[in-house]
Amino acid sequence: MYKKIYYAFCCILIASISFAQNSDDAYKKPLKQVLSDIENKYGVKIKYPDSMVANKWVNYADWRYRNDVEATLDNVLTPLDMKVKKEKDKVYKLSNFEYYRWTVQDGWAELDRIASQYKNVEEWEARKKLLKPALLAALQLSPMPVAPNSKPIITQRRKFDGYTVENIAIEILPGVYINGSLYRPDHLKGKVPVILNPDGHWEQQRYRPDCQYRCAALARMGAMAFSYDLFACGESQLQFKLEDHRRSLSMTIQVLGTIRILDYLLSLKEADTSRVAITGGSGAGSHTILVAAIDDRIKVSAPVVSLSSYFYGGCPCESGMPIHECAGRTDNVEIAAMAAPHPQLIVSDGGDWTDKMPEHDFLYLQKVYGYYHQPLAIENVHLPNEKHDFGINKRIAVYHFMAKYLNLDIKAIQDASGAIDESRITIEKAPALYVFGEKGESIPTNAIKGFDVLENLFKSIPRK
Numbered sequence: 001m002y003k004k005i006y007y008a009f010c011c012i013l014i015a016s017i018s019f020a021q022n023s024d025d026a027y028k029k030p031l032k033q034v035l036s037d038i039e040n041k042y043g044v045k046i047k048y049p050d051s052m053v054a055n056k057w058v059n060y061a062d063w064r065y066r067n068d069v070e071a072t073l074d075n076v077l078t079p080l081d082m083k084v085k086k087e088k089d090k091v092y093k094l095s096n097f098e099y100y101r102w103t104v105q106d107g108w109a110e111l112d113r114i115a116s117q118y119k120n121v122e123e124w125e126a127r128k129k130l131l132k133p134a135l136l137a138a139l140q141l142s143p144m145p146v147a148p149n150s151k152p153i154i155t156q157r158r159k160f161d162g163y164t165v166e167n168i169a170i171e172i173l174p175g176v177y178i179n180g181s182l183y184r185p186d187h188l189k190g191k192v193p194v195i196l197n198p199d200g201h202w203e204q205q206r207y208r209p210d211c212q213y214r215c216a217a218l219a220r221m222g223a224m225a226f227s228y229d230l231f232a233c234g235e236s237q238l239q240f241k242l243e244d245h246r247r248s249l250s251m252t253i254q255v256l257g258t259i260r261i262l263d264y265l266l267s268l269k270e271a272d273t274s275r276v277a278i279t280g281g282s283g284a285g286s287h288t289i290l291v292a293a294i295d296d297r298i299k300v301s302a303p304v305v306s307l308s309s310y311f312y313g314g315c316p317c318e319s320g321m322p323i324h325e326c327a328g329r330t331d332n333v334e335i336a337a338m339a340a341p342h343p344q345l346i347v348s349d350g351g352d353w354t355d356k357m358p359e360h361d362f363l364y365l366q367k368v369y370g371y372y373h374q375p376l377a378i379e380n381v382h383l384p385n386e387k388h389d390f391g392i393n394k395r396i397a398v399y400h401f402m403a404k405y406l407n408l409d410i411k412a413i414q415d416a417s418g419a420i421d422e423s424r425i426t427i428e429k430a431p432a433l434y435v436f437g438e439k440g441e442s443i444p445t446n447a448i449k450g451f452d453v454l455e456n457l458f459k460s461i462p463r464k
Helices: 002-019 031-040 069-080 104-113 120-137 210-218 235-240 242-246 250-263 285-293 323-328 332-337 363-372 392-406 452-461
Strands: 045-047 082-087 093-098 159-160 164-171 174-184 192-198 224-228 271-281 300-304 344-347 377-384
Touching: 031 045, 031 069, 031 164, 045 392, 069 082, 069 224, 069 300, 104 120, 104 159, 104 174, 104 363, 120 323, 120 332, 164 250, 164 452, 174 210, 174 235, 174 250, 174 271, 192 285, 192 300, 192 392, 210 363, 210 377, 210 392, 224 250, 242 250, 250 271, 250 452, 271 285, 285 300, 323 392, 332 363, 344 392, 363 377, 377 392
Parallel strands: 045 093, 192 224, 192 271, 271 300, 300 344, 344 377
Antiparallel strands: 082 093, 159 164, 164 174, 174 224
């Protein structure tokens, strides 16, 4: 009896050894099995959809285990370009590797390395002379595409309490349009400032109430404020699909669009070319930083809930082109410093990647502005108890900053007690802000359709 049991056991053992993995097949195991093993071994939970691990294998799986669960997960997942995010004690969520998101320590160390290259204004100016042409080249905007010889398409002006609104489409490449709405003071007196307001990545795009509040308030204060779509968002979706926004060329088209918008606005007889500003939040904050760095016509900037040395922008429209490889590598904080000595407001909060702005990154910016003896021209409004949005407190910070440096009338949006009051602003429904009609029926006949067409056009267009 015992001999039979022993014989059976030996057969099973031999069979298991025969089919055990070895170095010839890289000791590989399915990722799902490895994650299950890790959960059992370390007493943790790893959350993921089955589709995320399907058909994925871990080479030398058992050799990647360490005493620490996070070191083990790092060894297992890094070769697969994957990682985990810790949600709470012993609970992790699987995600794909994010090239644009660094640890705080790594981001700070990289900014320190960058900053070590200059110690005075002369050395910093030499660095800027390397960076600016490199940024334009990385964006494929050097030389610049020739602008279409066409006039903007402008809708009928609408009048509200203290301001007017008209919708405008500008042809930035042959058959490629960027659409927005221009908010003006209802009574123009002499030259007035121009403030660009690119849209961020939040839902409803530039039709959101916070966009309308901001632009209308700035107009009531005495500026021309232009709110406009990001590429493949808003009315741009009449020409391109929403998923096209996550193509690297979107970064270039957005910068080109802002340059073309500024060309038009500064051609208006009432525009004060010495008082030009830009402000945007989230992805539009990254865009604000980049445009202020490469376009000298921008004199004041206010990126909102965007700037960080450990976050490079999670959308290809922020980091899809190789701008961060320029001049031996740069980051968004150094690019923001390129605006110096022009006044700049950094708005940050405690609920996103700007949470530690006052601790390190802002100190670097103050140092660069100090090279010009202008340390007060860089400001940081940090809202530690707020999250990632362009809410009222962020807008208030922008209003006061723009009033200060563009000589605007802040009293035009204050109540009797001096508090900011947006109640006199009318929030329009989205169709009222369209240029090409509620169903796109008025889109120009030459408007191109499709990202492939745009790519071919961009490659072949004449440049100067």
